Amino acid sequence: MHADALTREIRVTRRHLERDGQPWFPVTGEVHYARIPRERWSEVLGHARAGGLDSVATYVFWQAHEPGPGNFCWDGNLDLRAFVELAGTHGLDVVVRMGPWAHGEARHGGFPDWLVERGLDTRTNDPAYLELVRAFFGQTVAQLTGLTHAEGGPVIGAQMENELYDQPEHLAALRRIAEEAGLRVPVWTATGWGGAQVPPTLLPVYSAYADGFWEDAETEWPAFSPVHFRYSTVRDDLSVGADLRESLDGIVLEHSGDGAGDGVAPTDDDALPYATCELGGGMHVAYHRRPLVTPQDVAALALAKIGSGSVWQGYYMYAGGTQRTGPHGTEQESHATGYPNDVPTRTYDFGAPVGEHGQVRLHHHLLRRQHLWLQHDGAGLSAMTTTVGGGSDDSGVVDDQGDLRWSVRSDGCRGYVFLTTYQPARRPLPPQPGVQLAVALDDATVTVPSRPVDLPAGVSVAWPVRYPLADGLVLRSATAQLLTRIAVDGTAGDDRPDREVVVLVATDGVRVELVLEGDVAANGPVTARREAGTTVLDLTAAPGTDTVVGLRGSSGEVDVLVLDEASANRLYRLDVLGRDRLVLSDAPVLSLDGALVTHTDAPATTVSLLPAPPSLTASTDAAAVTTAQREGALWSTWTLSVPGAGPHRVATGLHPTAPAPPGATTGGPMDRLSAPTDFSGAARVHLDVPADALDGVDRVLLRVSWTGDVGRALVHHDGREEVVSDHFWHGRDWDVDLTPWRDDVVRDGVTLVLLPWRRDTGVWVDPSVRDLPDGIAVAAVDVVRVARVRLAAATDDPPTA
Structure with missing residues (x-):
């Protein structure tokens, strides 16, 4: 054990997790190393860290690592050890989801075919099954030798099994087997949803999704969805995995008014901290049902869980990937392997914050705003108790859709007020006029805000x-949310000394009010009034990157920067050139070895830093960086020119016809619509891509804006057509990564194989995209060129740390 192990100790207490003896609020995102090309691991982990995560979780898929009995594979993108080590270099801890059954939309739930064929009593303490588990766990733990937290490594936790609800003795046995193999970690977990019986040796962790592909095609609005957009003391969700339980075990759970169900009761153990591992970072699609979860859905659900008392935010998925191929072909969940759902054979994009091919999406930015706050004040928040207010009764059931939904987290001295008018578009909530709450603390009652404000529809806030x-x-x-704070050096020409800048973000449509205790001097775009021993400041300028309010009290001073939401979505806090800096960037950025790395799909972008380094220089001759321009009182801004980045149109306005599309069929244990396997009668669209559109950048995506049913992208490779991507149309563009196939595409192009949309098949898609004619329409096909540029200091710059 390392000498500093005691000071680095991680503990699970009754209320929260602790690290270094202090409350700790982990933020974890699911990233599957086995589904991502190894050469992309660092980029994905860098985006996760830049997104405010402090840890990642990953499945260890048995089928991938032992494709044949005793034939273990840990190389290439199956190199678990290398992935964990790389996560550590990015400053990320790791939770290893060891299985042995994983689900994860994998063939046989991640079990190898040879194991299934043996007919053992799996997922139980059957001795023959446990003998095979011991061998698999032994191999897995061997990959982690020297990488556990006690050894100074990043592995802090292990999850046993997944969605196993009635075998507590087996879950406990799995932990014992892992420990016997040598695994020593401070946090052991098991999924707790579905009324799971979790033994006391494992911490139950929970889930929440905005929608689910596992629902029936006739389900317009899942019963579980509205539960997760309000504040509630109910942690459990009986619906996740319910289709598997029904189809494999014959148990049907019915939601009732008290959240219970038939056969299995929900478990909500308030003697343990409220931890999550599967907050929906998006949603996968099945052939029969194709949800369209929006970035706003993801962010509102996540904030609702914080307002409900979560002390560990865990997202599934945080980064998408690609389904593996193995000895039996593609390794996705399907009717062919006894599962109720057919999912795509290749794509596992999941609509995640970071997409299958590294696409950085809006919810990466929306969630980062929450994570910056948790980085700064998560320790304080995790120690606060939760009071759930309007919009629900004690069991968390909505009384009135028109009620104001609120909660308070407080330690008795300070806290946060949570308010929401957000619910997905299928059942939106109304605005709330004249909002004002009385927050009872130990020694006072604080009225928030000092004067009522109107809360627009479709917003969620957490006010300090x-x-x-x-x-x-x-x-x-304040009627603005806390983001972060940072120390700023006084510089030449600036008459202000070294100071701190506290960053808030305003909510569109909500006036900004800051109430300070006592008599406080303020300068900047505010009007001040004194009320009952406080100084009330009303913002008179629009929130933005230069909206700074200087505050000076009897013994201290601080600057408050009030950002608008669009600017907050561009804000990062990164280690750049030897110190923490705030970064405003038009393109996704991450920190790598102290440099700023941007991935841009636009020929020009801007980057602003606070505090500013002396200079920035680009790592490649294909990019040029302008001299810094001083922007207002705080920021220095550089413009990055990357002429090679951007879209290149290769087709538009196509209406191909499929001569003989296959008829609809059903299958699987729940007799749901099956994905087509016969593409002989599909439409074929051949696309030639110029060689110069594929060269000179880091990544090249083919972006297809289309409507139809199922699409496949084919590339000629080694003398045969290979399916490199597939897509069940559901309202989003279809991205195909051409980067690994550059030579093949230059030589032979790409062929899209498309089946038409036919309303009468009964496939469910979101109402917002449902009104479309039968057939196939390809609005546009673009080659999107993504450039990677590393920005560092000039070699003659003085140190900035």
Whole structure:
């Protein structure tokens, strides 16, 4: 054990997790190393860290690592050890989801075919099954030798099994087997949803999804969905995995008014911390049902869980990937392997914040705003108790859709007020006029805000109460959310000394009010009034990157930067050139070895830093960086020119006809619509891609904007046509990564094989995209060129740390 092990200790307490003896609020995202090309691992992990995650979770798929009995594979993108080590270099801890059964939309739930064929009593303490598990766990633990937390490594936790609800003795046995193999980690977990019976040796972790592909095609609005967009003391969700339970075990769970169900009761153990591992970072699609979960859905659900008392945010998925191929072909869940759902054979994009091919999406930015706050004040928040208010009764069931939904997290001295008017578009909530709450603390009642405000429809907020700004400066309340704070050096030409900048973000449509305790001097775009021992400041300028309010109390001072939402979506906090800096970027950025790395699909982009380094220089001659321009009082801005990045149109306005599309069929244990396997009568669209469109950049995506049913992208490789991507149309563009196939595409192009949309098949898609004619329409096909540029200091710059 390392000498500093005691000070680095991680503990699970009754209320929260602790690290270094202090409350700790982990933020974890699911990233499957086996589904991502090894050469892309660093980029994906870098985006995860830049997105505010402090840890990643990953499945260890048995089928991938032992395709034949005793034939273990740990190389290439199956190199678990290399993945964990790389995560550690990015400053990320790792939770290893060891299985042995994983689900994860994998063939046989991740079991190898040879195991299934033996007919053992799997997922139980059957001795013959446990003997095989011991061998698999032994191999897995061997990959982690020297990488556990106690050894100074990044592995902090292990999950046993997944969605196993009635075998607590087996779950406990799995932990014993892993420990016997030598695994020592501070956190052991098991999924707790579905009324799972979790033994006391494992921490139950929970899930919440905005929608589910596992619902029936006739389900317009899943019963579980509205539960997750309000504040509630109910942690459990009986619906996740319910289709498998029904089809494999014959148990049907019916939601009732108290959240219970027939056969299995939900479990909500308030003697343990409220931890999650599967907050929906998006949603996969099945052939019969194809949800369209929006970035706003993802962000609102995540914030609702914080407002409900979560002390561990875990997302599934945070980064998408590609289904593997193995000895039996593609390794996705399907009717052919006894599962109720047919999912795509290749894509596992999941609509995640970071897509299958590294696409950085809006919810990466929306979630980062929450994660920056948790990085800064998660320790304080995790120690706060939760009071759930309007819009639900004690069991978390909505009384009135028109009620104001609110909760408060507080330690008795300070806290946060949570308010929401957000629910997905299929059942939106109304605005709330004249919002004002009385927050009871140990020694006072704080009215938030000082005067009522109108809360627009479709927003979720967390407003600080009695937040300490500086010595002698307390923000009693604000109608803006806390993002982060950073130290700023006084510089030549600036008459201000070294100071801190506290960053808030306003909510579109909500006036910004800052209430300070006592008599506080303020300068900047505000009007001030004194009320009942407080200083009330009303913002008179629009929130933005230069909207700064200077505050000075009896013994301290601070600057408050009030951003608008669009600017907050561009804000990062990264280690750049030897110190933490705030970064405003038009393109996705991450930090790597102290440099700023951008991935841009536009020929020009801007980057602003605070505090500013002396200079930035590009790593490639294909990019040019302008001299810094001072922007307002805080930022220095550089413009990055990358002429090679951007879209290149290769086709538009196509209406191909499929001469003989196959008829609809059903299958699987629940007799749901089956994905077509016969593409002989599909439409074929051949696309030639110029060689110069495929060269000179880091990544090249083929982006297909289309409507139809199922699409496949074929590339001629080694003398045969290979399916490199597939897509069940559901309303989003279809991205195909051409980068690994550059030579093949230059030589032979790409062929899209497309089947038509036919309303009468009964496939469910979101109402927002449902009104379309039968047939196939390809609106546009673009080659999207993504450039990678590393920005560092000039070699003659002085140190900036």
